[in-house]
Amino acid sequence: MIHQGRLKEDSLMVMKIVGDAICANENQLRRYLSKRQSASKTSSTLKSLRKYGFVERHKSHLAFEEDDEISYKPPAPFTLGIGGYKLMNHLYPEHSFTQPEQWSKNSLAIQRYVAMNEMRCLSVEAGVLRGWSWNPYIGGSAKYRSPLAVAKLESPQGEIQLLMERPQMAQNFIGYYRTKLEVYRYLYERDKYFKIDGFSKANLQIVCLYVSSSSMAKFIQEEIRLHTFPFDIWLLSNEWISEEKGMSEAFCTVNQDGLKRIRIPFLAPKQM
The missing domain is CATH 3.40.1350 (Trna Endonuclease; Chain: A, domain 1)
Known part of the structure; x- marks a missing residue:
C-alpha cells in the first residue's frame, strides 16, 4: 500500500470513495469500484488502510421499527479515520469530509448513511x-x-x-x-x-x-x-x-x- 513513503494511487482512490460516501459498507464500496478494480482488491486495500488508521470499520446493528428486533449484520460500515480525514482535506480542500469524531458522538447515524x-x-x-x-x-x-x-x-x-x-x-x-x-x-x-x-x-x-x-x-x-x-x-x-x-x-x-x-x-x- 505504501511505496517509498507514499500512498499508492489505488489506496488514495479507495480512500476518496469512502470519504465521498461518508459511511458505506464493504459491499457497497466494492460495487462503487467494480469498474476500476476487483472486489478482492478493494477489500485488501480497505484492510491495509484500516491498519494504518486511514479508515475505520464500525460494528453496527440494525433495529427494525415494526418489532424492535435487533440483529447484527455484516459487513460493518467504513468511514474515514483520522489519517484519512486529514489527508483527504489536504488533497481536496474544496470538499467537505466528515470528521471521524462525529461517529462516536452520534453512532446511530451510521445505518442512516449506509441505507442512503x-x-x-x-x-x-x-x-x-x-x-x-x-x-x-x-x-x-x-x-x-x-x-x-x-x-x-x-x-x-x-x-x-x-x-x-x-x-x-x-x-x-x-x-x-x-x-x-x-x-x-x-x-x-x-x-x-x-x-x-x-x-x-x-x-x-x-x-x-x-x-x-x-x-x-x-x-x-x-x-x-x-x-x-x-x-x-x-x-x-x-x-x-x-x-x-x-x-x-x-x-x-x-x-x-x-x-x-x-x-x-x-x-x-x-x-x-
Missing part, C-alpha cells in the same frame, strides 16, 4: 445517477433544514431531482418527516420550486422518503397525509428492492386513497 448509500449505489448500477450532494443548502440559505441528500437522475423524460429523507435509528421518525415536510411546504409555496445549492432548476423535483417497509410507508401516509402537500412525494421501500430489479419496482406514490406502487423501468440494473 444503497440507494446511491443502485442508481449508479442503473446507469442514471448524474449528480449527488449530501445535505445541500435549500431555499437559498443555510438557515433551512437541508435534505439528507439530493440525487440527480437521468430519465427518458429528462432530469429528475430526488430530495432524499431518512431518519436515523431511535429517532421520532413521524416528527422528523412532519417537520422537514413543513419546511419544504413553506419553501415550495414561496418559490414555486426547490432552490437547491449546486443544482440547476429541474422540471421534475420529488421529495422521496426512504423507509424500511411497505407497512411503514402506509403508516406514514396515514399519520401525515402526504397527498395534502403541494409538491410530489414518493416513498422508497427497502422491502421492495431486489438484486434482479434494483429499485425499478420499489417506489410508490401517494393520493387521497393511499399508496400506489409504481414501476420505473429505467431504474433497473444495467447488464454489466
Whole structure:
C-alpha cells in the first residue's frame, strides 16, 4: 500500500470513495469500484488502510421499527479515520469530509448513511445517477433544514431531482418527516420550486422518503397525509428492492386513497 513513503494511487482512490460516501459498507464500496478494480482488491486495500488508521470499520446493528428486533449484520460500515480525514482535506480542500469524531458522538447515524448509500449505489448500477450532494443548502440559505441528500437522475423524460429523507435509528421518525415536510411546504409555496445549492432548476423535483417497509410507508401516509402537500412525494421501500430489479419496482406514490406502487423501468440494473 505504501511505496517509498507514499500512498499508492489505488489506496488514495479507495480512500476518496469512502470519504465521498461518508459511511458505506464493504459491499457497497466494492460495487462503487467494480469498474476500476476487483472486489478482492478493494477489500485488501480497505484492510491495509484500516491498519494504518486511514479508515475505520464500525460494528453496527440494525433495529427494525415494526418489532424492535435487533440483529447484527455484516459487513460493518467504513468511514474515514483520522489519517484519512486529514489527508483527504489536504488533497481536496474544496470538499467537505466528515470528521471521524462525529461517529462516536452520534453512532446511530451510521445505518442512516449506509441505507442512503444503497440507494446511491443502485442508481449508479442503473446507469442514471448524474449528480449527488449530501445535505445541500435549500431555499437559498443555510438557515433551512437541508435534505439528507439530493440525487440527480437521468430519465427518458429528462432530469429528475430526488430530495432524499431518512431518519436515523431511535429517532421520532413521524416528527422528523412532519417537520422537514413543513419546511419544504413553506419553501415550495414561496418559490414555486426547490432552490437547491449546486443544482440547476429541474422540471421534475420529488421529495422521496426512504423507509424500511411497505407497512411503514402506509403508516406514514396515514399519520401525515402526504397527498395534502403541494409538491410530489414518493416513498422508497427497502422491502421492495431486489438484486434482479434494483429499485425499478420499489417506489410508490401517494393520493387521497393511499399508496400506489409504481414501476420505473429505467431504474433497473444495467447488464454489466
